Amino acid sequence: MKIKHTFLVTIAFAALNSVSVAQPKKPAVSAAVPRPKLVVGIVVDQMRWDYLYRYYDRYSEGGFKRLLSQGFTCENTNIDYIPTVTAIGHSSVYTGSVPAIHGIAGNDFIDQKTGRSIYCTEDSTAQTLGSTSDAGKMSPRNLKTSTVTDELRLATNFRSRVIGIAIKDRGGILPAGHTANAAYWFDDKTGNWISSTYYMKQLPAWLDKLNAQRLPEKYLKQNWNTLYPISTYIQSTGDNMRYEGKFSGTDAPVFPVLTSTMAKQDFGIIRTTPYGNTLTFDVAKAAVENEKMGQGEVTDFLAVSFSSTDYMGHRFGPNAIEVEDTYLRLDRDLSAFLSYLDTKIGAGKYTVFLTADHGAAHNPTFLTDNKIPAGIFPSSQVLKDLNAVLAKEFNEDKLVISLSNYQVSLDNRLIAKNKLDEAAIRAACVKYLRSRDDVAFAVDMDKVEESTVPEPLKRRIINGYSREHSGVIQIVTQPGYFSGSPTGTNHGTWNPYDAHIPFVLMGWGIKHGSTARPVNMTDIAPTISALLHIQTPNGAIGQPVNEALK
Template identity: 40%
Template sequence: MNYRIFLVAIALVSQLAHAQTNDKPKLVVGIVLDQMRAEYLYRFQDNYSENGFKRLMNDGFNVKNMHYNYVPTYTGPGHASIYTGTTPANHGIVANDWYSREKGRTVYCAEDETVFLTDGSGVSKKEVSSYSRSPRNLKSQTITDELKLATSGRSKVVGISLKDRGAILPAGHMADYAFWYHSETGKFITSNYYTEKLPAWLEQFNARQLADSLLDLTWETIRPIQDYKNSGADKAVMEKVFKGRKDATFPYNLKKIRKKNGNFGLMSQVPFGNTLLTQMAKATIEGEKLGSHDDTDFLTISYSSTDYVGHGFGIRSKELEDTYVRMDGELSELLNFLDDSVGKGNYLLFLSADHAGSDNPVFLEKSRLTGKFIDTKGIKDSLNMGLAKLFGQADYIAHFSVPHIYFNDVDTPKEEILKAAASILKSLDGVKEVYVPSLHSSRNLDIDAFFRKSVNKMNSGDLLLHLDQGRMPTRTEGTTHGTAYNDDTHVPMLWYGWHVPKGSSVAKHTIDQITPTLSFLLDLPLPDTSSDQPIEEIFEGK
């Protein structure tokens, strides 16, 4: 009898210990699928397995109506907004590149001339290059920063992506590491903002030369091409034709065309870039022992090849459908690995996108829908000529990249220039609305809510454009994104794992609600400029 009581006591102690250790996740995994439209969860689902996207939807929580609430809907601002809980108005990442009035040139969102490349070839060389990268331009704290602060630095935070901005911005200012892909060597690198020398495990991973092996494969559809019923014809207009090829049809012999298409630079443009990143994620978890510490760790993963394939082939292409069917397999492999290495129920995972993507105008017109390319150079020339007629010849425009227009200081007062510019632009075909921050701060058009969340005093243009629906800057292949329309703002939002209920919601939510949701789930302070509105449905019943 005493022995039985002893066994019961041991069981109770074990259960209590488990409950105490399970009061916080061992690991948080944030996944961003670059350029993923929310509809891809459903349009391609016939070819998905039960263990990838469907596992997250069926066993997790699906926020079906998640949107971006600013412009432009680009990669840099998207990643920054997800992890800061705010918009460009506060975090300062107003585009991937913007015009610096102080420097008189465009600057890149993750550039930092005070840091240098760390690539495993020895101690960082003190040489400014296109690999001089850090989060220094990010003006708001991230949820990953708050985790570091709350644990006095004990939590490990690592960001990985093929794109530098996709690794750096989510990981925040206090990250242990951010690693991204070197398109000239096929290796993962960092900068001396984080370390002067790559960790040994990453040196070993790079030595495996996985990028080289993957680029010797043939990209053919992972399922019979006749199963891909929710995309267009394999041979279609506006699809990227790789150098050394005559058309854009399956299969693609990568070994044969890689040297003519940037060699290691080709990796991001094919779905095997996602394969490489999944292997990097597994190596990062093992190498940094993420999920094995007393405090919660955080891994941010941004898959980039989905974006490159969308840009190259468009959102209706066979290539894109195959990329997402393959992406489903990557998720399945990653989830199985997390189950085995961290433990089911011990990790919290969320998945979203940094923006969505639009149909190109050629497809829209062919489908008898509204669509037309817009000549941005023509807009700039018309604006210059119009201002010259009113105020005389001068160099009025410093920089123009939709939606931002930056003006030089000229003899005519800036306010007069801006009023005239707004009038000229609104008369042009394809321009739906114009927003001048210094003049329209109290205006109350529907689009103004977007604009106010977009404008950062230091980094934004003097004037912002809102194009008509279906309009897109002229391009020769694939598609792009950036607008305030649903095509570009509506993204997936899936939650899975630790303390996540099963269910779904169709209530409208915005991208700046991800960070406050994490804050309240993890009992962390809200970042300095974050929204204080979580996705409440996830907390119902708690």
């Protein structure tokens, strides 16, 4: 039997060897993942959604109109947290996350352990490059999560180049993420664009060369008058209105604005002129040109924020000629920049998206003059009055150290030291705040779910609460009320004027069309991640807008 079995096996092997068996082919080298050559993320600081259409008739064909006519617009994009401020907005756009997760709870926020106020991008370990001022002691270290720009770097083994640019440090630093090649921002003291040692040992030669051109001086010497005859600005109030703030040293908020004389005292004045946006475009174009962005084998990412629109809004308010003129000039600059990208990168080879970090309210006096309820929430006085109420009940002064970001931050060290009843203190705060006519809701963060607050607001309150960096009570003012100056405007609330933002995509991989379905700010980073076939940021809670993608 053993001999027979061996014989059969031998025959079987011989049969197999006589058959021609196709050998597996070696795997072919994988084709490159389909991606655009360059992604340009544009955040227009304080751009209300309706600015896309308020001045639509006066926009050029190549700027905002081009984005709308060739791209995909999400018409119902809203911020899904409170408070709505610049640092959180930029962080949330690029992380797809919220303060509860990414930790950036305001432009400034209170460390709840120490009571110390922290600036969002402060970093004592970093040094300034390009100036002798402290304006460069900044980095993204306070941001707890990754950004879509970080994820692109990770996906390409750090071959992708990522650069962030904005007049505001936080507008350049937070979008660029932790692994960026560079972030650049403006220094008022010198008029230079600067950076920090977090990114590099010295500024690149091309930026030194650009700084040597003294562009801020050149722009400011031109003064600022309206782009078109002032009588044509029919979407705005008159040239000299009590709703508007004025420049220091001037008698009234009127045109022309003599920036040539102001520049001698402070280069920072360019922030509150349309020239600040033009200057930002200059730096963005120089970065693309000199860093050869979009010209390599992998996708690069330029994150650029236009900060002057925010300074303008704060000073003049949404209904001023100054703001209308700023957007008409921004549109013209945007058109020129997109044309530059068409030539340099190639039309259809780059993707651009445009959004905002927050919107802005109408000036309260303007609203009341037009019979719409509104007012100023006097936060400084409220802080004094609240502490006086608490002092009577708990026999301690200044139990509340801040009402910043519409949140009550308590002196936790004092409460612990004197073994005070924190729950009772919170309850007293809520009771006082609810007694005010300008407050709609005051919510103890440990009792959000049981509060009588509409569900959409509950979600935003929870999303905006960082246990480490947020106050323990969230104040929700009445519609039309905000904390700030009686002139110009402010933001920070949940209301549509602060939270309804543009989100438009155009270029490689983007369909033409629109959607009116609800989209959140936190959906932006997942959408770009899906476009690029990369992992979403590690704290993202949003979902991609799939209908915008080819």
